[in-house]
Structures are given as structure tokens and as C-alpha cells.
Amino acid sequence: MAAPAPVSPLAVPLPALPPLAGVRLAAGAAGIRYQGRTDLLLVECARGTTVAGAFTRNLCPGAPVDWCRAILPAGRARGLVVNAGNANVFAGRAGLAAARESAVAAGRLLGCPARQVFLASTGVIGEALPAGRIPAALPALHAALAPDAWEQAARAIMTTDTFPKAATRSARIGGDEVRLNGFAKGSGMIAPDLATMLCFVFTDAAIPAPALQSALSRAVGASFNRTTVDSDTSTSDTVLLFATGEARHPSVPERGGRLLAEFRAALDDLLHDLALQVVRDGEGASKLIRIAVTGAVSSASAKRVAMAIANSPLVKTAVAGEDANWGRIVMAVGKAGEPADRDRLSIAIGGVWMARNGAVAAGYDEAPVLAHMKGREIAIEADLGLGTGAAEVWTCDLTHGYITINGSYRS
């Protein structure tokens, strides 16, 4: 019951991100909310960069999300501006004006139209973004743009995050190697049906925007949309994927196709890595939980059951308390509203099947399960015994840390 640890016990080391042809970054301080840290990021992309995006499905999105949605169809990007501390959400016309002002200022510095500058903001909702603060800070960032500022970028966008989150992968397109670098932030207000808080991925591949969007949508569905920290869908969730086209490889057709198979796999893997880093930094998290549901009537049904387990406060607090309380998993399966039959349901924790076909498994020994519960990574399996639908989702436990962080976020 101490104050939350300064760094999540589930944190992973920050990987070194190599430079990526066509991308330069700079972090700085706009002084909007935080003192003594960076809170503003400027990214410059090479001419010809294509872009794909995925945004929150929250119906009260922030002004930067509206901005990105409006400019995304052109599929072209030259810049990205991200600020942390103020989400520019529910700020009315002033919010949209502040967003536009940032894009115009960045476009002027980068030598491109404002509509090629993507924006994201994260932080408190409902407070006006102080006018002019971002445009005033951007020239210094522009002067400092560098190809190796990935760590600084990952740090500048953090809010309640306790560690910076980044990942890098490579893939071949027609035998030629391309690189993917990505970073993300997110810790609370993390739930499915969205694209987590903020995630930015860059590749030097040359990929037409439609193929890029298709690869991104698939990867988001298999990664961020299968994680949840607290079931609360943010108003600002944004995933953007920029392809600078600086790498040399066979030309990729509009629709992508088989030439992109390895690229798509690397993108899936990278987004999965970043999504799990977000869950590992779930507010107050002390354990990472993998929930695998099998035997459902469909994979969509399996996902909904898995999410019902992942979002159950009683399951999450039981894991926090290292209590192998599988009865709460039964409850969560039953409340999901999906086809389920108590008398075919089986539950395992840490690979030990505790309940089989609606009752305690014969000879069930709790000892190995209790040992598993003491670890940092908890595996929950539920087999519904109805069909072949399967899904896997990730979440974290619900601890005193979550209450402490969110009972005093603004103060």
C-alpha cells in the first residue's frame, strides 16, 4: 500500500533505435504543464513520405484526432508534432484553432503545407491549450532535428508512463532490407476498440498509402486492440505509420500483396511489442496477464469473452493479491454475454487446469498455481468447449497504485 513505484516492476529496457533514412526528430519543452522535462516532439519526414493511421473510436475525440482524420485521406506526411500534458480535448473551437496553429507553424518550418503535418496531444482533458506556446517552441526544435533522437522522442510524449516505450524491427521487401522504428506512450485510459494512446511507427520502405493503411489496420487489430488496462477508451488514441521511401527495394503496388508479407509480419511483431510495453506500464500494474480463450463459437466471441475477463476488476484484483480465484474467471465468462455453457467450461492458470467441464478438476492441487501467481507474468486460459474460436488478449492487474495515480492525477 505504498505509493506507486517510480518505475513499473514490469518495465523492459529501452532498445537502441538506429537512425532511419528520411526521419529526423527533436524534443523540447513548451512548458504547457510539466516543469523540468521535455513535453514537445517535432518529427520531420522526407518528401514523398506516405502515411497510415488508426484513431480512437471514442465519440468525443480530441481536436488533434479530428485534424489527423481530416488530412489522412491524402496519404502524405512531412511532419509530426506531439505535445504531452494537455490533450486538447473538449476545448471547442479554441481547441481546433490551437491544433491548426501548430500545424501551420510546423509546416512553415518544414517547408510543407499544414495539411501534411500530423498532430497528437495527450494529457488532461478539457483545459484550453495555451495559445502560441507550441508555435513559439517549434523553431528551436526545428534547429535541433537529428536522426538519432529516438529516445528523446519516446520520453517527450510520456504522461503517467513510468518508462519510455520503443521497438525496432527489420524486414525484407523483395530481398532488400527495410527498417521499422516505433515508439509509444500510454498507461491509463487504455481499452479496446481503439488504437491505444499514442504510437508512432516509421519505416524507410516505399509503400503506397493504401497498402500501408491495410497493413496498419491489421496490425492494430492484432495488437493494441487486444490489450486493456482499465476498459476506459481514451479520446486521443492515435497510431500513425510513416513510410519515408528512402530504402531501395522492388516497387510495392498500391494494394501491397505478397511482396509485403515479411514487412507486415515485422509490423505486427513491432506493434505487438509496443502494445505489451503499454500494458506493462499500465497504471499501478504489478503483473502482466495473458488471457487465452479457446473453444468459443467464433474468434470474435472468444475475443469478447477474453476482454470480459481482462476488464473484470475482480479478476484483476485477485491477480494483484496472488489469489488463484478461478471462480471470478467463471463469473467473467458468464457475464460476457457470449455463448457459454457452464458445464463445458474449463479454466487453467499457469497451465494447470483447475476446473474441467463445470466443476473442480479431479485431484486439483493448488500449490503449483499459487507458485505461478507469485510471478510477474500470469497466464489464464478458458476453454468454452463449444467450437474452435480462439483469441488472446493482454492486460495487467488492478492495484492500489492505480487508485493512487488516478485519485490525484490532476493535483
Add this chain to the structure above:
Amino acid sequence: MAAPAPVSPLAVPLPALPPLAGVRLAAGAAGIRYQGRTDLLLVECARGTTVAGAFTRNLCPGAPVDWCRAILPAGRARGLVVNAGNANVFAGRAGLAAARESAVAAGRLLGCPARQVFLASTGVIGEALPAGRIPAALPALHAALAPDAWEQAARAIMTTDTFPKAATRSARIGGDEVRLNGFAKGSGMIAPDLATMLCFVFTDAAIPAPALQSALSRAVGASFNRTTVDSDTSTSDTVLLFATGEARHPSVPERGGRLLAEFRAALDDLLHDLALQVVRDGEGASKLIRIAVTGAVSSASAKRVAMAIANSPLVKTAVAGEDANWGRIVMAVGKAGEPADRDRLSIAIGGVWMARNGAVAAGYDEAPVLAHMKGREIAIEADLGLGTGAAEVWTCDLTHGYITINGSYRS
């Protein structure tokens, strides 16, 4: 961050329940889980008692719920047996056998068929109910049956509850007074789409089972189904309404009708009272929250939006922290998946409209709102500005107490 208070700060005094013609009660100890307290309740109802019920919609219900569902259609009741500490859920055939055994033993004592004995169990899920323990304890309870043991009854069914919950009302049927007495338990695993944990209501009115069921279903929809503690739907939720028919009043037709208008209003009021008592004893609760949504496209839509706010961990922790963080309310409205338009949305706390039509209200002064947040009862209003649909739901805040209780419930 201390251990949870022994009694909820939102507790209300237990009202004195007068005897009710046709009902005798007794509490005792079966020693199934708890030491040094009562954990078993026997209620005897007069011959001719009619009954109505509402049960959990969780698809993994407990054996007692299966039992009640099977015998309810006959609409006749002579007895009720409730045990606390073991929910008899997910216990396979042994669970159903244990339930039947309790009903048979009680029926023998009460001189009625087992199928006129209703059952409810609450407590840990997935542990076998020790065979014979309840039948062995029942004769002593039968010998002690008394018309004034309402408080003992309300206490015997408690689990994590911190105070007993009861209410009494009277109503006239055709000018003659009838009485309603009810008691309930529930503190966690409380969510909508169900009939809370356990609630038992008794009346001396003579009401045909169909009319009784119709009155109960309506009242449950307007009370328990509009409350949530933690969004987790229990496997054992049961509301039963028994009408002993001992009062004298004009004969009530099968379909009820206008003769029951005042009775229905009293029942609504009594269930609303009990439902709020359950929320007031929400695990770890320090504040009672009323959420009123107006301006939705329909009342069903308004209820779903209100429940999205009520189940948002970020809204609930903000209230716990006395933080007037209306941005989180905006987020919850937006994630509900119901028609909403950010630019028509208005939010109030404590009667002060903080946001109007998608932006901070002109001249908004946070001081009176912060004063309201320090109180025990918090009023949140959201006007969607779309139509005339309205709904009101109740919940409690999410505190360290909830984590403490549920991280160690079994230990």
C-alpha cells in the same frame, strides 16, 4: 491507504422491521466458512404464499439459481433457505445435489414439498458445499422460527457487507393497508443486467403470482438494474418477492391492474431503497454517486451512457480523489458507443454546469464544485443535447478499500 473501515462511511441505520403476517424467520450457524457468526437463514411462509423472482443473467449461474428458476413457474412458496460463505457455484452435480438436499430437509421441517422451498447461496465460487452441513443445522433454526427475527435474517446473509440492509413500506390495496418488508445483501460483484446479489421481500398482501412477477420485474428494472459497484455480474444474484396473503383487502386479479398501483409504487420505493443500500456498501465505497443523463436519443441509450460513466474506473477514482475531473466524464460518454455529439455535450457536477456544448462553460468557477466533491453524495449530470431520453443510475467511487478487499477475499 489504511485498511478499509469496518463499516462503510455511507452506511444508513437499520430500520426496525415490524412483524409481517405469515412470515417467521430464524438465523443460525452452519459453520460452513465463517466462525463466530450466523451464516444460515430459514424463512417460513404461510400456506398459499405466492412468489415472484428475478435472477442473474450471468450464463454460469449457481446451483441455487438453477433450482429457483426450475420451481418458480408454479408461483408457490412455503420456505426459503439462504447460506453465506459458499456460493455453491461451479460445483457440478455435487452442487445441484447439495441444493436439492437443503430443499428436501427444509420441506420436511416445514411440511411442504421440496419444490416450494427457495434457495440462495452467496460467497466463494467453486468450492464444494460441505454435504449435510445445512440439513444438519436446519432443525434448530426451525425450532427457533419467530416473527420478529428480521435483523438477524439481514445479518445472517452478509459476506463482505459492512452493514445489514433492510427496508419496510406500507401501501393500500383498495383502501386496506398491506405491508412490505425486505432485506438484501451485496457489496462487490455488483453490476447491471441482473438482480444484485441477494434481496428478499415479503408482503402480507394476497397477490396472484403473475401480477406479483410483473410488479417485481418492473421494480427490479428501476432499482437494482440501475446500480453498479464494479461492473462484475455475479453468478448468484437473486431477488425473491413472497406474498403471504394474510392481509385482508379486495381480491387482486391475475393481471394485477390499477388495484395494485399503490402497492407497485411502494415496492418500487422499497427496492430502490435496498438497491441504494447495496451501493452504499459497495466494496471500499466512500462516496455515493448519482449519474443523470438527459438529452439522449432514447431512455435505453441514456441508461447505457449513464452506465458507461458509472463503470468507468477513471471517473470513479477521480470521485474518490475529490477531483472535479469532468474530462473523464466526456471520455466515458464518448466510449459508450451510443449516439453522442461532442459539440452538443454538457456536463455538470453538483448542479454546476462546467462544460456546455463541447467546451468549458463561460465563467466556470471550480470552487463550488470542489466543495461538492468533498461531500458523501456526488451528483453528475450529462446532457447529450440530442433528444428527450433520460436515465438515472447509481454507483460508488473506486478506492484503495476495493483493492484491499478483493486482493485478499479468500485469504
